[in-house]
Amino acid sequence: GAVVSQHPSWVICKSGTSVKIECRSLDFQATTMFWYRQFPKQSLMLMATSNEGSKATYEQGVEKDKFLINHASLTLSTLTVTSAHPEDSSFYICSARGGGLAGDNEQFFGPGTRLTVL
Amino acid sequence: AQSVAQPEDQVNVAEGNPLTVKCTYSVSGNPYLFWYVQYPNRGLQFLLKYITGDNLVKGSYGFEAEFNKSQTSFHLKKPSALVSDSALYFCAVRDGAGGFKTIFGAGTRLFVKA
Numbered sequence: 001g002a003v004v005s006q007h008p009s010w011v012i013c014k015s016g017t018s019v020k021i022e023c024r025s026l027d028f029q030a031t032t033m034f035w036y037r038q039f040p041k042q043s044l045m046l047m048a049t050s051n052e053g054s055k056a057t058y059e060q061g062v063e064k065d066k067f068l069i070n071h072a073s074l075t076l077s078t079l080t081v082t083s084a085h086p087e088d089s090s091f092y093i094c095s096a097r098g099g100g101l102a103g104d105n106e107q108f109f110g111p112g113t114r115l116t117v118l
Numbered sequence: 119a120q121s122v123a124q125p126e127d128q129v130n131v132a133e134g135n136p137l138t139v140k141c142t143y144s145v146s147g148n149p150y151l152f153w154y155v156q157y158p159n160r161g162l163q164f165l166l167k168y169i170t171g172d173n174l175v176k177g178s179y180g181f182e183a184e185f186n187k188s189q190t191s192f193h194l195k196k197p198s199a200l201v202s203d204s205a206l207y208f209c210a211v212r213d214g215a216g217g218f219k220t221i222f223g224a225g226t227r228l229f230v231k232a
Binding site: 032042043046091095111 | 154159160161162163164208218219220221222223224225
């Protein structure tokens with residue numbers, strides 16, 4: 001099946017620094033990628049949707065200047081948390097919409113990145 | 119707008135007994151329905167989906183779910199629970215009328231006792 005990877009799997013950073021999380025579709029081209037945020041013991045909240053080569057569409061309440069999303073290629077999307085604060089600590093999960101062999105209706109999830117801001 | 123409800127925060131069941139995790143949904147178009155499982159500090163694992171066709175959908179690890187249009191439900195079931203099934207389960211819905219936005223339920227934690 002189609003595989004989505006995330007890097008890093010966990011990261012600890014100091015308050016005020018920026019952190020970049022990568023999401024890659026390993027064996028298919030992802031026309032659309034999604035970024036979710038999950039707080040402890042809560043559901044996934046969609047943050048933004050990005051299509052390759054265009055600007056991301058952010059959900060209401062998500063600060064686009066704080067959570068920068070770049071979908072530069074059909075296999076890579078990055079989420080940069082700028083000027084991170086402790087309240088940004090969370091589990092970030094990306095997913096990718098497949099095409100071709102992966103099936104256009106399928107959505108594949110990465111393993112998640114745990115961010116801890118001190 | 120689409121929405122998903124998982125009315126139970128937690129479900130407890132003894133190993134070997136059948137289990138049901140409930141889910142109801144609301145969409146304006148035809149629903150695309152999904153179940154995912156999440157283990158601690160892990161991403162989501164796909165269990166099964168309903169797009170069209172038979173109302174009873176069979177998925178991974180012996181799980182199945184039944185699409186009930188009149189009750190707008192998509193309950194997850196398994197005939198005989200295993201301790202290893204203990205995890206967090208999410209129901210999700212996408213509006214088949216357009217777009218690719220998937221909305222997740224709040225999640226139900228399943229505990230299977232030996």
